Amino acid sequence: MSREIRRSMPLLSMNIVMQLTELSARQIRYYEEHQLVEPHRTEGNRRMFSLNDVDILLEVKDYLEQGMKMAKIKQLFAKKNAATSKKAQDLSDSELRRVMREEMRQAQRLKKSSIRQGDLSRFY
Template sequence: MVQQDRSYKEKKVISIGTVSELTGLTLRQIRYYEERKLIHPHRNERGTRKYSFADVETLMDIANKREEGVQTTEILKEMRTKEKKQITEAQARKKMLEGQLNAQFRHRR
């Protein structure tokens, strides 16, 4: 169920106008955050941006941090640090699972 929720949140199906309505951000602000590499909308063959629900959540987080006075460079740095941590944790989980599987199959031989 969690995996299904994640794929649902990651689908890029929302227009920039709808994102603006949902977040209260202007179109210019949303485009600016894209320029600063804080969000990565999908662009179709006509160049139309499409956002996911995860992008909307990210934009809300960005807006809140900006209201607190946090600069976009700091937000990007924090996002990259968080991304690296998630990758490291995923790699650790994978190694642990591989170790468990190897131990289980070696034990059965």
């Protein structure tokens, strides 16, 4: 399993994230309202956070402690997200095939079907 996949898995409850970031539940919900983080929701509607979400919350906290306003923080994250999505779109066909082959191999090793494999099955 790749490092990025592990970091994006929603594993941490609100209480754990509050302890890790020293933010209140209200602060975390506020940042969610401003779409700075998007935690996964369980069937019971509980928020589950990934390590990437915790990193974002800590980054927001640092910016606020430096005196930066929320509007400026949102602009920074919007630029960062736009750059990331542009980078993902710039994958060549050969790179995309390589990534998909690796995901299929990992799924076979774990004896699970890949999410992408289900998406691609309609084309075969």
